[in-house]
Amino acid sequence: MNEHEIEHLHRLTQLLQGIEVGLVVINRDYQVQLWNGFMENHSGLSAKQVRDQSLFDLFPDLPKEWLISKLEAAFLLNSRSFTVWEQRPFVFPFRYSRPITGGNQMMCQNMTVQPLQDLRGEVSHAALILYDVSVQAADRRQLTDANEKLERLSQIDPLTGLANRRQWEQALEQEFQRCRRYQPPSCLLVVDVDHFKQVNDQHGHAVGDQVLNELGNLLARSLRKTDLVARYGGEEFVILLTETRPEQGRILAERLREAVEEMVMKVPQSLNITVSLGLCPYQHSLASAQAWFEEADRALYQAKQNGRNRVEVA
Template identity: 40%
Template sequence: MENPASPHSIPAELIDAIDVGIVVLDKHFRVEVWNKFMENHASIAPKAIIGDLIFNHFPEIDEGWMRVKSGPVFNLRSPVFIIWEQRQYLFKFGANRPVTCDATDMYQNVTMVPLVNDDGAVERFCIMVYDVTDQALSKRGMARLNDELKTASRVDGLTGLFNRRYWQERFEQAFKLAKRQDTPSTAMMVDIDHFKKVNDTYGHQAGDKVIQALAALIKRCVRETDLAGRYGGEEFAIILTDSPVSCATTVAQRIRRLAEATPVEHEGQTIRFTISLGLAEFSHDAKSPLAWLEQADKALYDSKQGGRNRYSIYTSSENEE
């Protein structure tokens, strides 16, 4: 098998003409070849770096890491590849892209190739540096777009809470988990009192502000492990995981009091609102997720019937809190 041609045997004009960085280092990491691509991006002329250690000019290259990374080149006579997903760059070069580009540094794919002597020894190796900034930004942009689409499919645009469809998917998982485990969880339904009157009096934009205000309060009061969503219109649904109803009432009361004390400003007018809540701790009497949620909804109905601005707890005997 023939050894790969050394850059020393390739005309310098060709090495300089290709749009790829070419660097040859000896086994002590002193620079032997430094092509035009490297000169242009590093602003270092060949005469200023050839014969010198690469680490003296590029502090971003950790010497210990570089020696370990290039080990297979010398020990196994095997190429080494570094892709931008693992490490954005080996040499810290500017992205050299328009102002609108969201990258300040170049993304690079790097290949280290052993240069084998006639006697089979590897005394030097070639580093090839590929500018893959455009490809990397495109891939990152697609990944970001996919994340945004995934978020949009899960989140209610007005409130930032989970939308009904995604909340129900997660609720079904919570129901199955509650059935398998002994730790209690509590479902909570929340509804804005006399919301139609708010819309009729102040307009739908004001109603949206009230909904957003309540959503913000809910976010403040629940934990990251809880599951809060906009169930529809002015109605919200929450699962307080690992929480018996005795603890969930504390959360319900906090949300209720904050709502009562939170004014909403709209076009120079101050809107006051209250909420009603219904709570149902998981019980094996609930044969389905819908049955569990209906228990919380029944407790919410009891709160409405009992005068609003309060919470109620579902019991099988339908006694009100």
């Protein structure tokens, strides 16, 4: 080997040791033959310590069967393979503690398995090339979390914290289809605050908002976890009473009406309100979820016409 070749090899060795990519070369017995600076820094093991040692003895936490299948594809089929952090967050259990990822997490890794041929063209070694993608993974997770939060917010009424009309209409359609298929008992209840315009006119819209908020809390507390209460709009609320027969729905509606009538709000002076309620049990003759709602809304209108602070059943 002449001087030029020696210098070239020296530069190549420096490059392999200094790049911010993990490089591991193993032989057919899975023994480490090359271990670059990246691997030294993150494993705490020097190249001298790992030389000719079994990779799986050095790292018993490696996904052995999965990794061997990748390596055998390289040795037997001369086939390159890849894995990304979305499929498997990491291969080597390296800690990652840069502030951008929130500290003390496992390094997220992409990996390439590259077959290496000897001078006869036979695959005698395989290289594991490890890429640190923790920053990209953190960015992706933050974006996913933000999108999930926006999706949740898009289904929540900002004033009461209840489901909003969008979520309600989706749930109503699902319940309608379930009832049409399985015929379980189910009831739809529409609740409207009596004379709510007078509350706003006499006490102001801030007080009106507080009234709606407290009413929403009372409705939510009074229902089962399997029921859904939502603010439909303005001073109107809607409730899905699943697995509820008509007589049970009527009893629950009366209890809600009485609870609202007895509720005293401090806003800031004492204030009482009443509500009118329209109840519609599911019937197979209903043509659509919208028709179900319209029947309950007509019952609510009847309650208003008949003097308010009462329950009417469609």
